[in-house]
Amino acid sequence: MEYEALIKRRAMLRALAAGVVLPALAPFSALRQTEVLTRPIPSSGERLPLVGLGTWITFNVGDDVELRNECTAVMQAFFAAGGRLIDSSPMYGSSQSVVGYGLTRLGRPAGLFAADKVWTSSGSHGPQQIEESRRHWGVPSFDLLQVHNLLAWEEHLPTLFEMKARGRLRYVGITTSEGRRHDEVEAIMARQPIDFVQVTYNILDREVEERILPLAQDRKIAVIANRPFRQGALIPMVERHPMPAWASEIGAATWAQFILKFIVSHPGVTCAIPATTQVTHVKENMAAATEPLPDAAMRRRMVAYVENL
Amino acid sequence: MEDWWTYSLSDFLMFAPRTYYRMLERHNEAVWPGQIISVGMGLGILALLPRPSLRRGAIIAVAMGILWAWIAWSFLWTRYAGISWPMKYIVPLFVVESLLLLWTGIVRRQLSFQLRSDTRGVLGVGLFALAVILYPMMAPIFGRPLQQAEVFGIAPDPTVIATLGLLLLADGGRPWPLLVIPTLWCLITGATLWALQSPETFVTLGAAILGVAAAGSRRSLEPARERAKQG
Numbered sequence: 386m387e388y389e390a391l392i393k394r395r396a397m398l399r400a401l402a403a404g405v406v407l408p409a410l411a412p413f414s415a416l417r418q419t420e421v422l423t424r425p426i427p428s429s430g431e432r433l434p435l436v437g438l439g440t441w442i443t444f445n446v447g448d449d450v451e452l453r454n455e456c457t458a459v460m461q462a463f464f465a466a467g468g469r470l471i472d473s474s475p476m477y478g479s480s481q482s483v484v485g486y487g488l489t490r491l492g493r494p495a496g497l498f499a500a501d502k503v504w505t506s507s508g509s510h511g512p513q514q515i516e517e518s519r520r521h522w523g524v525p526s527f528d529l530l531q532v533h534n535l536l537a538w539e540e541h542l543p544t545l546f547e548m549k550a551r552g553r554l555r556y557v558g559i560t561t562s563e564g565r566r567h568d569e570v571e572a573i574m575a576r577q578p579i580d581f582v583q584v585t586y587n588i589l590d591r592e593v594e595e596r597i598l599p600l601a602q603d604r605k606i607a608v609i610a611n612r613p614f615r616q617g618a619l620i621p622m623v624e625r626h627p628m629p630a631w632a633s634e635i636g637a638a639t640w641a642q643f644i645l646k647f648i649v650s651h652p653g654v655t656c657a658i659p660a661t662t663q664v665t666h667v668k669e670n671m672a673a674a675t676e677p678l679p680d681a682a683m684r685r686r687m688v689a690y691v692e693n694l
Numbered sequence: 695m696e697d698w699w700t701y702s703l704s705d706f707l708m709f710a711p712r713t714y715y716r717m718l719e720r721h722n723e724a725v726w727p728g729q730i731i732s733v734g735m736g737l738g739i740l741a742l743l744p745r746p747s748l749r750r751g752a753i754i755a756v757a758m759g760i761l762w763a764w765i766a767w768s769f770l771w772t773r774y775a776g777i778s779w780p781m782k783y784i785v786p787l788f789v790v791e792s793l794l795l796l797w798t799g800i801v802r803r804q805l806s807f808q809l810r811s812d813t814r815g816v817l818g819v820g821l822f823a824l825a826v827i828l829y830p831m832m833a834p835i836f837g838r839p840l841q842q843a844e845v846f847g848i849a850p851d852p853t854v855i856a857t858l859g860l861l862l863l864a865d866g867g868r869p870w871p872l873l874v875i876p877t878l879w880c881l882i883t884g885a886t887l888w889a890l891q892s893p894e895t896f897v898t899l900g901a902a903i904l905g906v907a908a909a910g911s912r913r914s915l916e917p918a919r920e921r922a923k924q925g
Contacts, residue, residue, distance in 0.1 A: 445709045447776035449716055478708045478777050563705075616704070662710065 419675040421467035424655050426556065427605035428580040433498060435649040435674035437470030438463050438667070439611065439660035445478035455662060457487035462664045464494045466671035472583075472609065472658045473522075474502040474533050475514055481521035489523055499524050500581075500609070502560060504533035508540025515548075529581055531558035535566055535573075542577055556580035562611055564592050574600050586610040586654065587619060588647045588691050598653035607655035610648050614659060619644060626694045631686070635679045641666065645673035647687050650680075707889040709777045714890060718833075718849065719842045721773050729830075732761065732847025736826035736856065743819065746808035746865060754807060755799020758857060761847045762792035769850060784882070788850075791857075791875040798872060807863040817908050818862030821901055825856035836893045851898055854879045858905030869909075877906050 423432035438460070446452035460471070473480045481501065488497065501518050503511045515530065530545050532538040538559060548554040558581030561570050567584075574582055574597070582601055584593045587610070601608045614620050623640045637643040641659075648657045659670045679687060722729065735757050742750045766788035775781040799805040809819055829852035830843040846852040854876045861869050861876075880902030887895040 442708060442710055445777050446713050447717065447773070449713065449720060452713060452716065478779060662712075 419672075421671060421674045422649070422676065422678070424649075426580065426607045426655060427602075428556070428607070433607075433656050434467055434469050434671075435654075435656055436468065436645060436670050437472060437498075437500070437609070437656045437658040438468060439658035440471065440473040440480040440484060441477050441660055442616070443660040443662045444473070444480035444483045446483055447479050452662075453483055453486050454490075456483050457490045458664050459661060459667050460484070460487040461491055462667045463671065464491065464496060466668055467496075467674075468667075468671055469496045470498040470500055470529075470609075470656055470658070472500040472611075473518075474504055475518055476502070476504045476533060481518055485521050485523040493523075497524070498528045499526075500529040500531070500558075501527050502531045502533035503541050503545070504536055506537050508537055508544065511537075511541050511544050515544075526553050527555075529556040529558055530554055531560045531581060531583055533560055535559060535561060535569055538573065542573075542579075546578070556607075558582060558607075558609075560584075560609075560611070564590065567592065567597060571596060571600060574604055574606055579606060581607045581609060581655075583609040583611055585612045586648055586651070586657075587613050587615060588644050588688060589615070589619065591688070594651070598651060602653045608653055610654050610657040613645060613648050613657045614641065623691060623694060629690050634677070635683060635687075636675065636677050637673070639669055641669050642673040643687065645670060646678055647684060649674060650678040650684060703885055703889045707886065708779075711890045711892070713777055714886075715838060715842045717773055717777065718844060719839070721769060722841055722843065722845070722848065725768060725848055729845045729848055732845060733826060733830075735761070736822075736846045739860070740819075740822065740826065743807055743809050743863065746806045748803050748806050751806035751865075752799045752803060754860065755795045755805045758860065759792045759795035759799070761853055762788050762795065762857075764847070765850050765853055766792065769848070784879070787875050787878065791872070794872055794875075798869070804866060805869075806865045807860055808865055809863065814862050814908050817904060818859045821859030821862065821905050822856050823859075824901060825852040825859060829855070832894050832897060850879060851883050854883075855898070855901045855905065858902065858909070862905060862908055873906065873909050877902070880906065 421434045421436070423434050425432050443459075444456050446456060463471075471484060473484055475481065488494070499522055501515075501522065503515055503518075505511060505514050515527075519525075519527065530548070532541045532545070542557065542559075545554060545557040549557055557579050559570065559573055559579060560583035561567070562583075562585045564585060570582060570584065573579065582597065584597055586593050586598075586608075590612070593608075598608060600606075615622075620640055623644070628637070628640060628643060632638075632643055635643075635646050637646050645657055645659065648654055659666075661667050661670065739754050739757060742754060766785045770781045770785045770788060775785070795805075809815060826846045830840075830845050833843040834840050844851050846856055857876050858873070858880075861872055864872075880899070884895065884899040884902065887898055
């Protein structure tokens with residue numbers, strides 16, 4: 386009898402889920418109608434969504450509760466759309482604590498992939514700074530820690546590798562931006578067992594296509610593309626011009642999606658990290674990480690079009 | 695940072711314009727009605743200028759010293775540093791300027807100010823009046839709410855410009871030690887406003903450049919003590 390009752394209760398719950406709960410979730414499911422595309426982290430095989438969330442400038446709002454809540458809404462939309470990787474740094478002012486505030490308000494979303502950086506010229510100060518960053522985020526540990534702008538990387542990398550060996554960190558990386566010190570980046574990629582490299586890559590800044598992206602593929606290093614919109618300057622630059630009619634072939638409804646689809650369609654890129662303060666933008670960005678993506682021929686066409694604007 | 699030359703001004707801007715202006719608004723809310731007191735102090739200083747004396751100079755130095763220290767703590771340390779960590783390194787400079795004003799005005803009794811009809815004098819009182827009376831109106835003039843106004847004695851920019859104006863009115867030798875930190879701040883705030891693409895950039899930078907240039911071209915006047923004996 387008890388077993389039958391259990392079966393009936395399960396059937397009833399299923400019916401309720403189908404009849405009541407699912408329609409209530411319809412707006413959310415519409416958001417994720419097309420699943421966000423993922424790509425594996427080469428060193429582990431763990432899959433990451435092609436679009437993450439940057440926090441430079443946009444999340445540095447101090448203790449302004451109204452702006453903090455706006456950032457939280459951005460994070461909520463990001464997670465709702467299937468996002469995982471959030472990237473910050475101790476160099477970004479209050480951004481880390483604003484991320485921590487949002488995570489607390491959102492009940493610490495399980496899918497979070499916490500990526501932060503160590504940024505100090507003193508190797509001995511690194512562990513203390515990492516601990517301060519962890520407290521700001523309010524996470525038990527980071528998924529990824531990167532040496533910010535290669536600052537004192539010789540001293541910080543051993544610390545990060547040791548943390549990884551002890552199970553207090555899952556991935557180690559380095560970062561640079563806007564084409565700086567690429568020779569040094571390549572040397573580290575070639576000699577150090579890093580999991581991630583973060584570089585600037587967008588439809589106009591493509592220097593990394595020459596050596597860094599191929600090297601990352603050879604060395605099984607994941608690539609995070611920063612400054613996808615040139616810190617916001619790229620969108621107003623291209624928005625003065627009409628989108629090509631063939632943009633619909635790659636599912637790009639806006640210039641932001643056009644640019645993001647270009648970035649994440651490179652097979653060497655693991656994820657791009659646009660930053661925004663607006664929920665509509667984060668939804669637009671996440672929608673760019675869905676099928677279809679441009680193939681090599683289409684990518685050449687996209688570059689030619691933007692360069693001729 | 696051996697590749698510093700590859701960075702542009704905007705690379706150093708850590709916050710969005712909206713965050714910056716909301717910070718001013720929230721600061722004004724937090725210290726209200728301090729604005730009435732600080733502007734009252736500014737008008738009081740203006741009233742002291744027509745009759746120069748070392749005693750009045752000391753009173754002005756104390757008032758300005760207090761305002762520099764107050765801004766260092768209330769604005770730069772407790773608020774601005776929250777979105778711009780370099781401000782933590784600027785706070786000691788504001789404290790030093792405060793101490794310099796107090797030391798020069800009270801301990802050394804070397805500060806007296808007077809209204810003059812020459813170019814520097816007109817420029818000095820003009821900059822001071824701009825900072826105390828007109829500067830709060832810049833926000834509505836440039837399309838922002840009055841709540842985001844930068845007020846003398848509450849926000850650094852008008853206070854620094856007022857200080858430059860006052861130093862143009864200083865009697866006696868060139869007050870170079872007192873000019874260094876205001877000049878440095880003008881460079882910092884000018885660069886910030888430029889990166890923010892703020893329409894106030896040209897007013898703030900223009901006032902600062904005029905003040906510094908006029909101070910730099912200043913001829914030596916007779917020693918303050920001798921002049922003050924007549925006051």
